Amino acid sequence: MSISPLRDDTHGECEWLAPRPGSDVAIMLALAYVLATEGLADRSFLDRYCTGYDKFEDYLLGRTDGIPKTPQWAAELSGLTAHTLIELARRMASSRTLVTVSWSLQRVRYGEQAPWTGITLAAMLGQIGIPGGGFGHGYGSMNEPGTAPVPYPLPTLFQGNNDVDDFIPVAAISDLLLRPGEKFDYDGKQFTFPDIRLVYWAGGNPFHHHQDLGRLRHALGRPDTIVVHDPYWTPMAKHADIVVPSTTTLERNDLTCTRSDPLLVAMHAAVPRFEDARDDYDTFSALAYRLGFGDRFTEKRSAQEWLEYLYGQWRGFVLADPARAEDPPEFDEFWRRGHVRMRTEDDLTSFEEFRDDPQRDPLRTPSGRIEIFSADIDGFGYEDCAGHPKWYAPEEWLGGARAEQYPLHLIANQPRTRLHGQLDHGAVSQASKIRGREPIRMHPEDAVARTLSEGDVVRVFNDRGACLAGVVLDDGVLRGVVQLSTGAWYDPLDPDDPESMCVHGNPNVLTADVGTSRLSNGCTGQHVLVEIERFDGELPPIRAYDPPTIRRRL
Numbered sequence: 363m364s365i366s367p368l369r370d371d372t373h374g375e376c377e378w379l380a381p382r383p384g385s386d387v388a389i390m391l392a393l394a395y396v397l398a399t400e401g402l403a404d405r406s407f408l409d410r411y412c413t414g415y416d417k418f419e420d421y422l423l424g425r426t427d428g429i430p431k432t433p434q435w436a437a438e439l440s441g442l443t444a445h446t447l448i449e450l451a452r453r454m455a456s457s458r459t460l461v462t463v464s465w466s467l468q469r470v471r472y473g474e475q476a477p478w479t480g481i482t483l484a485a486m487l488g489q490i491g492i493p494g495g496g497f498g499h500g501y502g503s504m505n506e507p508g509t510a511p512v513p514y515p516l517p518t519l520f521q522g523n524n525d526v527d528d529f530i531p532v533a534a535i536s537d538l539l540l541r542p543g544e545k546f547d548y549d550g551k552q553f554t555f556p557d558i559r560l561v562y563w564a565g566g567n568p569f570h571h572h573q574d575l576g577r578l579r580h581a582l583g584r585p586d587t588i589v590v591h592d593p594y595w596t597p598m599a600k601h602a603d604i605v606v607p608s609t610t611t612l613e614r615n616d617l618t619c620t621r622s623d624p625l626l627v628a629m630h631a632a633v634p635r636f637e638d639a640r641d642d643y644d645t646f647s648a649l650a651y652r653l654g655f656g657d658r659f660t661e662k663r664s665a666q667e668w669l670e671y672l673y674g675q676w677r678g679f680v681l682a683d684p685a686r687a688e689d690p691p692e693f694d695e696f697w698r699r700g701h702v703r704m705r706t707e708d709d710l711t712s713f714e715e716f717r718d719d720p721q722r723d724p725l726r727t728p729s730g731r732i733e734i735f736s737a738d739i740d741g742f743g744y745e746d747c748a749g750h751p752k753w754y755a756p757e758e759w760l761g762g763a764r765a766e767q768y769p770l771h772l773i774a775n776q777p778r779t780r781l782h783g784q785l786d787h788g789a790v791s792q793a794s795k796i797r798g799r800e801p802i803r804m805h806p807e808d809a810v811a812r813t814l815s816e817g818d819v820v821r822v823f824n825d826r827g828a829c830l831a832g833v834v835l836d837d838g839v840l841r842g843v844v845q846l847s848t849g850a851w852y853d854p855l856d857p858d859d860p861e862s863m864c865v866h867g868n869p870n871v872l873t874a875d876v877g878t879s880r881l882s883n884g885c886t887g888q889h890v891l892v893e894i895e896r897f898d899g900e901l902p903p904i905r906a907y908d909p910p911t912i913r914r915r916l
């Protein structure tokens with residue numbers, strides 16, 4: 363069963379329920395309500411493995427706020443029928459059920475609630491720790507979920523200790539630059555935004571990941587200097603004072619592996635370095651020598667010597683394992699051969715040991731159990747994240763007042779045709795564009811209501827900004843919902859104006875720069891309300907990939 367505003371989130375034979383986006387917590391609470399009131403909740407699982415179910419149940423049944431989270435209540439919020447929800451809850455309790463909540467549901471306002479509610483629902487079903495049951499996440503979009511991890515530490519660099527205590531959540535970059543000296547809450551603690559004069563950015567692109575790009579541009583106007591490392595002329599690189607051209611992974615030697623992939627692979631440089639491109643390691647080493655601690659930074663190893671060193675260290679871990687898959691060869695032989703195979707467990711049943719004996723194998727929560735009620739979080743006293751899963755109506759959704767002005771719910775999800783903003787100029791991503799613009803998918807009836815047809819270029823807008831996009835009609839998108847994936851490189855019509863329309867289709871000119879809640883202050887870019895109209899003006903050229911005029915080569 364797929365519950366999603368987009369039909370093609372799953373393939374083939376799969377039942378599809380399309381609720382109003384943003385209503386998932388209400389839906390899961392209603393399912394929990396049916397389990398609780400029809401005697402279908404696994405009370406002995408809740409007693410043995412969880413904390414605070416009773417407090418959650420008081421909320422669920424409306425004892426604390428006067429609102430029982432009934433299927434009728436959730437039907438109004440979600441657009442699904444109460445009957446559908448009742449039947450689904452009974453079905454879930456009658457067979458092996460895995461509850462999985464897509465990561466996207468965290469990337470919205472109050473994004474802590476959906477995974478927490480999903481885990482609570484799975485706990486009520488009592489199947490956590492059983493093969494094929496319980497709770498899982500990350501399926502479909504990531505390569506690792508469901509596969510067993512390798513039992514060795516991977517060959518990675520020691521991270522070091524940062525002497526600077528100042529800290530911000532990633533999604534607070536504009537706040538950091540615009541509000542120096544102000545306090546903010548995060549995970550039960552209070553921090554102060556420092557006054558930043560220099561920004562040094564390597565390996566990330568806020569013009570891809572951050573919300574409300576107009577506000578970000580004002581923020582980037584505040585520091586004295588911005589340095590960016592990137593292999594490409596991304597919008598972030600164009601906003602820098604100093605740009606260091608980095609090599610791509612194809613231009614340097616490296617190791618690759620992930621926590622649950624049995625192969626450690628020698629990544630040989632495939633092409634020579636392009637012009638002045640440098641490895642980030644060489645740039646940072648050169649800076650460290652200029653600053654007087656070069657040898658401490660490099661430990662006198664070149665990049666290749668590091669690979670050899672890390673491999674050797676890792677090889678020691680593997681050789682100590684009597685059940686290893688194979689004896690890893692010496693570095694030179696490994697480098698020639700190109701890979702070595704590691705051992706993984708055949709099967710992975712998450713939380714199996716915990717289920718077996720929660721005293722012997724407790725969870726890494728304060729109580730060692732599944733915290734349906736968290737005394738810690740409750741103690742923070744946040745009005746946007748209570749001590750147990752709870753429904754909070756978001757601002758950017760079709761069930762609220764803002765939808766009267768902006769009646770379409772835009773899903774800004776991960777793109778199929780690239781990784782984030784990377785290789786947007788490449789052939790695969792380019793083939794999806796419509797008259798050079800990022801495709802926006804919409805239901806044919808929503809298009810008719812606006813006299814739009816397939817292939818039209820439209821202006822997508824709200825009170826924060828606007829962008830152009832190319833229309834694709836698809837009845838696999840719920841009515842009232844449109845989908846414009848992230849990753850089209852920001853391309854302002856007037857580069858001097860931070861609020862300028864993006865002529866290419868970057869949805870983050872529209873999204874709100876507000877965190878999930880005080881608890882985690884995460885990104886909320888997945889959902890935003892918009893309106894759409896046909897763009898009849900002369901089509902502006904795409905300049906997103908043009909290199910800027912360089913004042914001085916250093």
Ligand SMILES: Nc1nc2c(c(=O)[nH]1)N[C@H]1C(S)=C(S)[C@@H](COP(=O)(O)OP(=O)(O)OC[C@H]3O[C@@H](n4cnc5c(=O)[nH]c(N)nc54)[C@H](O)[C@@H]3O)O[C@H]1N2
Nearest residue numbers: 365366368383384464465466503775776777778780781782
């Ligand atoms: N091709 C490709 N793969 C990627 C990435 C990429 O950029 N490109 N990025 C990687 C990264 S870093 C991450 S974090 C993961 C992210 O993985 P996910 O978070 O799973 O990916 P998304 O595409 O953002 O969202 C998945 C689906 O959630 C659905 N959805 C959106 N809003 C709602 C809602 O309110 N309710 C319900 N029920 N469903 C909703 C949408 O239909 C969307 O297609 O993907 C990884 N994989």
Ligand SMILES: Nc1nc2c(c(=O)[nH]1)N[C@H]1C(S)=C(S)[C@@H](COP(=O)(O)OP(=O)(O)OC[C@H]3O[C@@H](n4cnc5c(=O)[nH]c(N)nc54)[C@H](O)[C@@H]3O)O[C@H]1N2
Nearest residue numbers: 564565566567570571591592608774775782783784887888
């Ligand atoms: N609206 C909205 N916004 C979102 C999301 C969403 O769902 N909706 N999803 C969020 C999520 S889950 C994520 S993970 C973020 C992703 O956001 P980012 O990770 O910031 O996006 P990328 O485009 O992958 O940026 C990586 C950059 O690193 C550069 N790079 C690659 N290799 C190297 C190298 O060797 N050296 C250096 N110096 N640079 C290199 C690439 O060229 C690229 O510019 O976006 C977030 N933003």
Ligand SMILES: [Mo]
Nearest residue numbers: 465469776782
């Ligand atoms: Mo991500």
